[in-house]
Amino acid sequence: MKQIIVDIDQSGEIKIVTKGFTGLVCLEETKFLKDLLGREIARELAGVAFVHEDEEAKQHIPICG
Numbered sequence: 001m002k003q004i005i006v007d008i009d010q011s012g013e014i015k016i017v018t019k020g021f022t023g024l025v026c027l028e029e030t031k032f033l034k035d036l037l038g039r040e041i042a043r044e045l046a047g048v049a050f051v052h053e054d055e056e057a058k059q060h061i062p063i064c065g
Contacts, residue, residue: 004030 002020009015016033018026024045034040 002029004033006033 003018005017005019007015007017014037016030018030021029
């Protein structure tokens with residue numbers, strides 16, 4: 001299931017988190033929010049942002065230490 005989560009903290013800082021998107025589609029899907037809310041201060045992309053739609057996302061889990 002695809003989700004767009006908008007979190008507003010007590011200072012008014014807004015954080016947008018996406019779940020269920022593959023590739024950079026998340027940027028396209030949240031562009032309307034960025035346009036409404038104004039200037040972007042920072043962007044942090046998860047590993048699945050760099051996976052193509054037809055590829056399977058793999059997660060590496062540390063097993064030592």
